[in-house]
Amino acid sequence: MRTYPRNSPQAAARIVALALTSDGHVCSSEENALESMGIAGELGLAPAQFAQIVQTLCEDRSVAQVSRELTVGHLDAALLATLIDEIDDPGLRRKIMRLCMAATIADGHLADGEIALLATVFNAWGVQLRE
Numbered sequence: 001m002r003t004y005p006r007n008s009p010q011a012a013a014r015i016v017a018l019a020l021t022s023d024g025h026v027c028s029s030e031e032n033a034l035e036s037m038g039i040a041g042e043l044g045l046a047p048a049q050f051a052q053i054v055q056t057l058c059e060d061r062s063v064a065q066v067s068r069e070l071t072v073g074h075l076d077a078a079l080l081a082t083l084i085d086e087i088d089d090p091g092l093r094r095k096i097m098r099l100c101m102a103a104t105i106a107d108g109h110l111a112d113g114e115i116a117l118l119a120t121v122f123n124a125w126g127v128q129l130r131e
Contacts, residue, residue, distance in 0.1 A: 001060045001079060004086065009044040011086040012096050013053040015121065016043075018083070019100035020054060023111035033106035034099060042095055084124045093125050 004011035016039065020026055040047050087093055100121065104114040 001083070002056060006086050007089045007092055008086075009049075010053055011083075012043045012092055013039075013045060013050050014057055014083060015087060015096050016099045016103060017050070017054040017057045018080075019114065019117055019121075020103045021057065022104070022113040022117040024113065026054070027107050029106040029108075030103045033102045037099060037102055039099060042099065080120060081124065084121055087125075097122065097125070097127065 004014065016034070020030055020034070034050070039045070039050050043050070045053075087096060100118060104110055104118060
């Protein structure tokens with residue numbers, strides 16, 4: 001998996017990309033939700049850079065020859081923890097959580113992979129979710 005500097009726009013975007021792809025596919029409603037929120041500007045990316053980071057994430061997973069089960073929302077726990085730990089700025093974490101939630105609920109369905117990823121990220125960052 002490629003590395004990005006701590007708290008960088010790219011590291012932040014990768015967490016959102018993980019949420020976007022955690023159910024095994026990206027639907028247009030999820031992409032539209034992030035675009036309407038101005039994800040590139042929110043994270044300090046160039047306009048087309050988020051799509052590039054999503055593509056890079058998918059390539060990294062493919063090159064690593066991750067099994068189909070792992071591609072659908074689950075990475076090795078140690079690798080996922082490393083990616084999550086790249087973000088320690090509280091304000092950036094809040095942005096990422098807001099963007100992740102918007103992406104995962106945009107299609108009106110929370111898949112198991114989406115729930116698992118959100119729970120892992122939020123638990124790692126000490127966020128308590130209410131029903």
